[in-house]
Amino acid sequence: MMSSPFAMPPTTVSSAVVKEEDWAPTLSAVGSVSAVQGAVVAAELGGVVAEIHFQNGGEAKKGDVLVKLATPSEDADLELARNDLERTRDLARRRVISKAELDAAESKFKQKEGLVGKKEVRAPFDGQLGIRQVNIGQSIDARQPIVQLTALDPLYVDFALPQQDLAKLSNDLEVRLLSDAIPGREFKGKLTAINSMIDSVTRNVSLQATFENSDHALRPGMFAKVEVVLPEKHKTLVIPGSAVSYAPFGDSVYVIEKKKDEKTGKEGQAIRQQFVRIGEARGDFISITEGLKAGETIVSTGVFKLRNGMSVTINNELAPKPQLNPKPVDS
Missing domain, CATH: 1.10.287 (Helix Hairpins)
Structure with a gap:
């Protein structure tokens, strides 16, 4: 005879409610961060370096004297x-x-x-300096590189999408950016340029988005994951990503249900493993396209220790709060 799920002490879990939210569809791509302005600063004339007026990696304002030649x-x-x-x-x-x-x-x-x-080499625009390539007393030729100067705010992100997405695109659409170099942080910008031609080899259209970068977290050359947010929205079932148990034979969640102990008649709670089909992830959340209904209560963390039919008790006092746009904790 099968024992009741309430024969063992209930396992304490945290819970979340399946919510129906308006999510705008997105178009995903990979891109590369590039500078709005960038230049290798050089002297117009040759000569001997007499003075250097900047530090490697420092900031420069337009017109600042960087190097003086004798x-x-x-x-x-x-x-x-x-x-x-x-x-x-x-x-x-x-x-x-x-x-x-x-x-x-x-x-x-x-x-x-x-x-x-x-003979005075000045910064042509505001920006951050790289590592100098000359030394005091060095004889340099005209146009010889002295230092890289890059404007870091704002920045461009260049990416491409298939030609079939072209009709969905327009300037000023919101663009989200994630980079493995800055884990857990999402940047928001705007689509600012759509190329007038389709690449005849890839059949992709080249795009450019602009992002504010006042803290200089993003740097030119970074690889980035990009999402263009389309204007129309649709209803989507949303749960914390930590609620999903991933497995080769299918992804699942544990639904918390009321259940009466057959021997004692006491009301309690037990879990039922429910296989689901997952959609896109945003922040700490993930969309569910099949297997759940809005309003159902599910286990939100620690699903790896659970089994179908176990009795549980809910305690959400220490449960982490998932965020749609998580940010790293300041160190």
Whole structure:
């Protein structure tokens, strides 16, 4: 004779209620993070590095002097041009020379001044600097790389979707991003560019999304998982992902049901293993496409220790609270 499920002390479990929620459908892809602005900073002219005004990995503002090249001959030429200009102006005031000669002296001075200015290498835009590739005293050629400068906020994410999804896409759709480099954190951006052509080999359309990145968590070159959120929504049954017991022969959950002990007549609770078909996951939640009904109560954690028909008691005091957009705990 089979013993009652209440013969053994009940196992304490945490529970969750199957909820029906509005989930917008998504289109998934993989992408790569890229900079909105990025450049290898170089000097326009060659020379000897006299001063370096930045730290590796530091921040730079547009116009900041990064490197100064030694300019002994240029400084001497500039001083001669300045003295010549002062003499020419004095002669012009006394009307000894023509205005054309004064203009020529002023032009020569500005030319020499500009040449000295080109020996100062400045940041072309705000951004974060990489690792310098020159040292003080080093002789460098024109256009020789000095340091990488990258604007990190905002950033682009480049990805592609099949051509059959093109009709569903439009600018300003929400785009979600996850990266293994930043586990547990979801970034939200907007679709900002749809390529005008379809790739004739892959039949994919290239897309670009823009993401705010004020804390510089994302970096150009990162691999990312991308989801484009479509505007229409549909009803979806949702449960915590921790409630699912995954197995080769089928995924299942444990439904908590009221059950009366046949011997004592006391009311209690027992679990019934229910096989389900799972859908997409979002944060700590997962959608269920088959096997459950809204309002049913299920075991939410510790399903690996359970067996069909076991008696249980519910205690949700220490149960973790699943989140749709989980964030890592600050260290």
